Each structure stands twice: as structure tokens, then as C-alpha cells.
Amino acid sequence: MPESKPQDKAKVIPLNDFTLDSRSALPLYQQIKDLIKRQIANNVWRLGEMIPSENELAAGLQVSAGTVKKALADLVNEGVLVRRQGKGTFVARPDFKRSFIRFFRYGLGSGPGALPASRVLSCRVIDPPAGVRGVLNLTRGERVIAIKRLRLLEDEPLMLEDLFLPRAIFDGFEKKDISRELLYPIYDAEYDTPIVWAEEFLEPRIAEGEAARYLGLKPGAPVIFIERIAYTLGDKPVEFRSSLGRGDRFRYHIELR
Amino acid sequence: MPESKPQDKAKVIPLNDFTLDSRSALPLYQQIKDLIKRQIANNVWRLGEMIPSENELAAGLQVSAGTVKKALADLVNEGVLVRRQGKGTFVARPDFKRSFIRFFRYGLGSGPGALPASRVLSCRVIDPPAGVRGVLNLTRGERVIAIKRLRLLEDEPLMLEDLFLPRAIFDGFEKKDISRELLYPIYDAEYDTPIVWAEEFLEPRIAEGEAARYLGLKPGAPVIFIERIAYTLGDKPVEFRSSLGRGDRFRYHIELR
DNA sequence: AAGTGGTCTAGACCACCAT
DNA sequence: TGGTGGTCTAGACCACTTT
Numbered sequence: 020m021p022e023s024k025p026q027d028k029a030k031v032i033p034l035n036d037f038t039l040d041s042r043s044a045l046p047l048y049q050q051i052k053d054l055i056k057r058q059i060a061n062n063v064w065r066l067g068e069m070i071p072s073e074n075e076l077a078a079g080l081q082v083s084a085g086t087v088k089k090a091l092a093d094l095v096n097e098g099v100l101v102r103r104q105g106k107g108t109f110v111a112r113p114d115f116k117r118s119f120i121r122f123f124r125y126g127l128g129s130g131p132g133a134l135p136a137s138r139v140l141s142c143r144v145i146d147p148p149a150g151v152r153g154v155l156n157l158t159r160g161e162r163v164i165a166i167k168r169l170r171l172l173e174d175e176p177l178m179l180e181d182l183f184l185p186r187a188i189f190d191g192f193e194k195k196d197i198s199r200e201l202l203y204p205i206y207d208a209e210y211d212t213p214i215v216w217a218e219e220f221l222e223p224r225i226a227e228g229e230a231a232r233y234l235g236l237k238p239g240a241p242v243i244f245i246e247r248i249a250y251t252l253g254d255k256p257v258e259f260r261s262s263l264g265r266g267d268r269f270r271y272h273i274e275l276r
Numbered sequence: 277m278p279e280s281k282p283q284d285k286a287k288v289i290p291l292n293d294f295t296l297d298s299r300s301a302l303p304l305y306q307q308i309k310d311l312i313k314r315q316i317a318n319n320v321w322r323l324g325e326m327i328p329s330e331n332e333l334a335a336g337l338q339v340s341a342g343t344v345k346k347a348l349a350d351l352v353n354e355g356v357l358v359r360r361q362g363k364g365t366f367v368a369r370p371d372f373k374r375s376f377i378r379f380f381r382y383g384l385g386s387g388p389g390a391l392p393a394s395r396v397l398s399c400r401v402i403d404p405p406a407g408v409r410g411v412l413n414l415t416r417g418e419r420v421i422a423i424k425r426l427r428l429l430e431d432e433p434l435m436l437e438d439l440f441l442p443r444a445i446f447d448g449f450e451k452k453d454i455s456r457e458l459l460y461p462i463y464d465a466e467y468d469t470p471i472v473w474a475e476e477f478l479e480p481r482i483a484e485g486e487a488a489r490y491l492g493l494k495p496g497a498p499v500i501f502i503e504r505i506a507y508t509l510g511d512k513p514v515e516f517r518s519s520l521g522r523g524d525r526f527r528y529h530i531e532l533r
Numbered sequence: 534a535a536g537t538g539g540t541c542t543a544g545a546c547c548a549c550c551a552t
Numbered sequence: 553t554g555g556t557g558g559t560c561t562a563g564a565c566c567a568c569t570t571t
Contacts, residue, residue, distance in 0.1 A: 273374055
């Protein structure tokens with residue numbers, strides 16, 4: 020999915036509502052950063068889309084190009100924007116490079132680029148467990164789509180995953196075939212719910228019962244327990260996953276600087 | 277340990293050997309960044325010390341202040357430098373905020389700020405195991421100081437740690453009392469070997485035998501296996517640790533953006 | 534008061550990309 | 553060719569720290 024054109028060709032930059040306060044304690048470039056983040060959070064400038072150019076912003080906001088540059092550079096650094104010489108400035112798509120699930124060793128040769136296939140084990144609309152209701156901020160009585168799937172690579176099981184989605188947002192999702200599809204592009208394209216960021220939690224556990232069977236492990240073997248909460252615009256949680264991964268295929272790496 | 281004064285009061289900025297090439301393909305600010313990193317790697321500008329001011333650098337290198345600013349801002353962003361208004365620019369000390377060992381839940385209330393005490397179980401000079409020799413780049417026959425210690429908080433065992441140090445660098449270290457000291461400041465102050473960065477690897481395992489006993493776990497309980505390689509200036513590895521941590525006290529968190 | 538970094542301006546010139 | 557971002561300059565003024 021390549022990036023889109025700038026919004027319309029009209030020169031109407033939708034910055035009308037915004038004016039910068041030069042007497043504010045907040046530096047101008049900070050106000051500009053906040054403004055841009057707000058435009059993104061309000062889905063005025065959407066993921067992957069081009070935003071107004073440096074010059075347009077500077078003119079529209081009545082500040083110097085250098086000040087806009089500083090704001091944009093900061094946001095590039097924070098991973099919010101991407102700039103490409105000759106083309107423009109775009110709202111970044113998060114890439115999840117550091118996600119735990121990228122740190123499962125894959126079979127021979129295939130590095131952490133190959134993506135696991137998945138076998139859906141069950142898919143139902145249910146009343147959420149209390150923990151899930153809390154995490155997803157659901158109202159009492161609101162139901163969720165619950166999907167259990169086994170992710171494998173080269174026919175070897177990697178992870179067993181439980182996925183919970185609010186039905187209010189993802190109605191009908193349970194009827195889709197997701198065994199070969201990436202989920203987040205579907206959320207974005209078909210449910211207008213881009214995933215903007217996520218957090219993950221990891222702890223070690225022991226394989227037991229049904230889970231051990233699915234993963235092809237003896238009970239008592241080490242596994243990694245991962246929880247992920249994924250957020251859409253406005254920091255609204257819209258997906259909860261909890262996964263068990265085979266310990267013998269997992270090794271996480273960080274650099275400390 | 278506060279930061280030091282600028283090197284001498286003489287205005288002799290040790291940049292004599294360096295000239296920037298304005299015709300180079302590399303932008304000036306990149307050349308400046310490289311130069312500064314080289315000064316740090318060669319221990320000319322030491323950890324925590326002040327480096328020449330923006331104006332001095334600009335004058336010494338015959339570039340505009342803005343260009344120097346850009347280089348310094350980048351290095352601040354990379355965690356190499358710290359700038360303080362009114363005071364100066366300093367070589368940063370790495371803080372290891374994301375280290376795995378910071379993600380052990382501590383006893384009631386005490387967040388990840390409290391530091392575990394340690395009980396040294398053994399401390400000897402030995403011939404290194406093959407793996408350790410490889411990691412530390414040791415010559416054949418070179419010996420290492422091997423320390424095994426139990427780290428605990430509020431008298432509860434947290435981690436069991438094996439530590440390997442090249443004797444050529446840390447001669448005499450084995451005689452120190454390290455049960456209440458942080459190690460890296462000792463490396464820096466007493467062995468002139470500052471730790472500049474490190475990498476860590478994590479995988480889930482099962483507690484067994486002696487390790488289980490030390491950790492107060494039943495055999496078969498989940499544990500976290502962590503390896504750390506710590507590097508001094510010039511990316512030279514000078515410490516190797518491998519640790520086993522109680523799984524029930526560990527939970528790691530990341531944000532994906 | 535003198536020195537530091539932090540913000541901001543108003544230019545210039547270049548490299549890259551689309552047309 | 554015209555528009556984009558990338559680099560660089562030479563200033564100005566401010567806020568903070570130290571002496």
C-alpha cells in the first residue's frame with residue numbers, strides 16, 4: 020500500500036482552526052509538533068498519507084521554515100513521520116520491529132522476515148472474560164470476537180494465540196478467512212481502525228495440557244507468555260492478544276546504550 | 277559522580293588533527309558527529325566530562341554554529357551526549373533503563389529503582405569455558421575471574437548470576453568485596469574501563485538442580501535465562517554475565533511505535 | 534557579566550523526484 | 553521545470569548557570 024496524494028489539490032491547508040501563540044511558554048516548534056500530532060490523532064492526516072510541505076506549513080503558520088523543519092525532524096525521530104527527499108512528508112506506519120513475536124527463531128535460513136501461517140482453531144462471539152473487558156474498556160454487556168489460532172512456520176508450531184476484538188468495532192470479522200492474511204491492514208482498510216501503537220508484556224511459563232499438545236511440547240517445557248494490547252487513534256485499545264510461544268524457538272535481544 | 281570540568285582552562289581544543297572536508301560527499305554535520313564519536317572512543321573526551329562548547333567547536337572547525345548544533349542534537353538523540361543549558365555539553369553515561377534485570381518485580385511497593393544486594397557464592401581465577409573465551413575475544417591461555425553470586429531483594433532470591441572478567445584487565449578484582457557495590461563504577465574508576473554499551477539476550481528455561489535450590493524454586497519452575505555482554509571503548513567486550521532469574525518475579529514490557 | 538545551550542529568523546544552494 | 557526535502561550560513565534574542 021503506497022502512500023497517498025496530498026489531500027485534494029486545493030491549497031486549502033486545514034490549519035484554519037490553529038494559530039500559534041508566540042507569547043506562550045511553549046516554543047513554537049513544540050506547538051507545531053502538538054498540532055501535527057493532533058491532526059493525526061483526529062484522522063485528518065491519515066496513516067501513510069502525505070502532509071503539507073515544509074513551505075506550506077511555514078506559510079500557513081506564519082513561522083520560518085527552520086522552525087517547521089525542527090518540528091518535523093523531531094517527529095521523524097519519534098517515528099511519527101517519514102520524510103523523503105523530492106517527495107514529501109508522510110504519516111509513518113508503525114513497523115513493530117521490536118515486537119517479541121519477531122524474535123522467534125525460524126527454520127533453516129529464513130530470518131525474521133518470514134511470517135508464520137496460521138490455523139484457526141476456533142472463532143466465536145462471546146462475553147469477554149473480566150480481564151479482557153477491563154483491558155479493552157468495554158461497557159457491561161458488550162461482546163467480543165474471540166479467535167484462537169495456532170501460528171506455524173514450515174509446518175512447525177510456533178505460538179498459540181488468543182485474540183479478542185470488540186464486536187462493536189469489528190462486526191463480521193469472525194466470518195473472514197484470516198489464515199493467510201495480516202490482520203492490521205484489514206483493521207485499517209475494512210474497519211477504518213488503524214493500529215497506531217501497541218504494548219507487549221512478556222513472562223516465562225511452563226507448557227501445560229491442551230496448550231502443550233498444540234505446541235508439540237511435553238508438559239513442563241519452557242514457554243514464553245506474551246500479552247499485547249494494540250491501540251488505534253486516540254490511544255483507544257481495540258485488540259488484545261495473549262500468546263504462548265515455544266521456548267526453544269525464542270530468543271530476545273536488546274542493545275543497551 | 278558529577279561531571280568534570282572542561283579539560284584544562286587552556287583554549288587549546290584538541291581538534292588540531294581534524295579538518296573537515298567541505299567537498300566530501302559526507303555532510304559537514306556528519307563529519308562532526310564522527311569526529312566527536314572518535315574523540316569519545318579514544319577516551320580523549322571521557323564519560324561524564326564536558327566537551328568544548330558549541331562556539332568553540334564552530335570556531336575550531338570553521339563551520340557555523342547551526343551546523344555544530346545539528347551534530348550535537350543528533351548525538352543527544354542517540355544518547356551519546358547530554359546538554360544542559362547554561363552549563364555545557366557532556367559525554368553521556370549509559371543508564372541501561374531497558375535492561376532485563378530492571379524488569380524483576382520487587383517486593384511490596386519498591387519499584388524498579390531499588391537495587392538488589394548480592395551474596396558472593398564463589399570467586400576464582402580460572403581457564404575460561406570455550407564460549408566465554410569466544411565472547412570476550414581472549415587469547416589462548418588467557419585466564420578469567422569467575423564470580424558466582426546470588427542477587428536478592430528483601431532477603432528473597434531474585435537471580436543467580438555468573439560473571440566473567442578478563443584477568444588481564446581486572447587483575448585483583450577477585451579480592452574485592454562487591455556485595456554492596458555497583459560494578460560498573462568500579463570498572464571505570466579503578467580499572468579505567470568504562471562500560472559504554474551492552475547487549476542482552478533472553479530466553480525462557482526451567483529451574484534445575486543447584487540453581488533451583490539457590491533460587492528457592494522447585495525443579496521445573498519457569499526461569500528467565502539472560503546473557504549480557506558489556507563493552508568498553510572501541511566496542512571491546514570486557515564482561516560476560518549469564519543469569520537465571522525467578523520467572524514468577526519477572527515481567528518485561530515494551531512499547532511498539 | 535560572561536559563558537552556556539535553546540529558540541527563531543531569513544536567507545542560500547543542493548539533491549532528488551515528478552511531469 | 554517546479555516542488556520537495558537536505559544542508560549550511562550568519563545572524564538575533566532568550567533562559568539558565570556560574571563567578
